[in-house]
Amino acid sequence: GAVVSQHPSRVICKSGTSVKIECRSLDFQATTMFWYRQFPKKSLMLMATSNEGSKATYEQGVEKDKFLINHASLTLSTLTVTSAHPEDSSFYICSAMRGQTNTEAFFGQGTRLTVV
Amino acid sequence: SQKIEQNSEALNIQEGKTATLTCNYTNYSPAYLQWYRQDPGRGPVFLLLIRENEKEKRKERLKVTFDTTLKQSLFHITASQPADSATYLCALAGETGFQKLVFGTGTRLLVSP
Numbered sequence: 756g757a758v759v760s761q762h763p764s765r766v767i768c769k770s771g772t773s774v775k776i777e778c779r780s781l782d783f784q785a786t787t788m789f790w791y792r793q794f795p796k797k798s799l800m801l802m803a804t805s806n807e808g809s810k811a812t813y814e815q816g817v818e819k820d821k822f823l824i825n826h827a828s829l830t831l832s833t834l835t836v837t838s839a840h841p842e843d844s845s846f847y848i849c850s851a852m853r854g855q856t857n858t859e860a861f862f863g864q865g866t867r868l869t870v871v
Numbered sequence: 872s873q874k875i876e877q878n879s880e881a882l883n884i885q886e887g888k889t890a891t892l893t894c895n896y897t898n899y900s901p902a903y904l905q906w907y908r909q910d911p912g913r914g915p916v917f918l919l920l921i922r923e924n925e926k927e928k929r930k931e932r933l934k935v936t937f938d939t940t941l942k943q944s945l946f947h948i949t950a951s952q953p954a955d956s957a958t959y960l961c962a963l964a965g966e967t968g969f970q971k972l973v974f975g976t977g978t979r980l981l982v983s984p
Binding site: 787847859 | 879912920960968970973975977
C-alpha cells in the first residue's frame, strides 16, 4: 500500500511555543490531505482538509489561527500548533488518499504532542 | 448529524474463535463504509471497504457485511490470533465530501492464546 510518513512521532514543548508537524506522501501525490486529532480512547476527529495550493478547509469548532495548515506541494502538508497550551496535548494524525476518486485513506503514524 | 456507534467495551475472545464487531450508524446513508485497524500509538491501517450496493466483502480471514436497512455493518475475523489484538474502527464517508471520513470510537479486540 501507499506510504504516508509523519514527523515527529513525539514532541514535548513548553506552553506558548509553536510546534510544526509534517505529513508526507512518499510514493504518490496527494492533492488533498486530512488532519485528525485523537484523544485517549476516543474517535479520530477531523480537524481540517488540507488542499494543495489553496487554503485549508477547517471543521466547525477548529480554530484556524491556532492550527495553521500549509500544503505547499503535492507530497507535503504541515500542521503548526501555534502558542500551544496543555489542552492542545493530543495525538495528531494525518491521512492522504491517492487520487481524487479513491476512498482508501493512508495514515501517517501519528504525532504525540505533549505541552508542558 | 451523523452518528456512528461501536461497542466501547473491549471484546475478549479465545484464539481460534471468530470475533464479530458491530458498527451502527444513524442520520445518514453512506455510499460506502470502511474498517480500519489501529494499534496503540499508531495511525489507523485500512482493512476493507464495502459499498452500499454490496452485502458482503471478504479478504483472507476478514469478512464485512453491510445492511443499509438496519444501518449496520458487522466485521468478522475468523480463526482469530493474538496478533489480531488491536482497536478496530469503522468509518463512513462524511456528508460534506466522500473523502472526508467520519470514524466511530472503535472497539478493542483482545485475543487470548
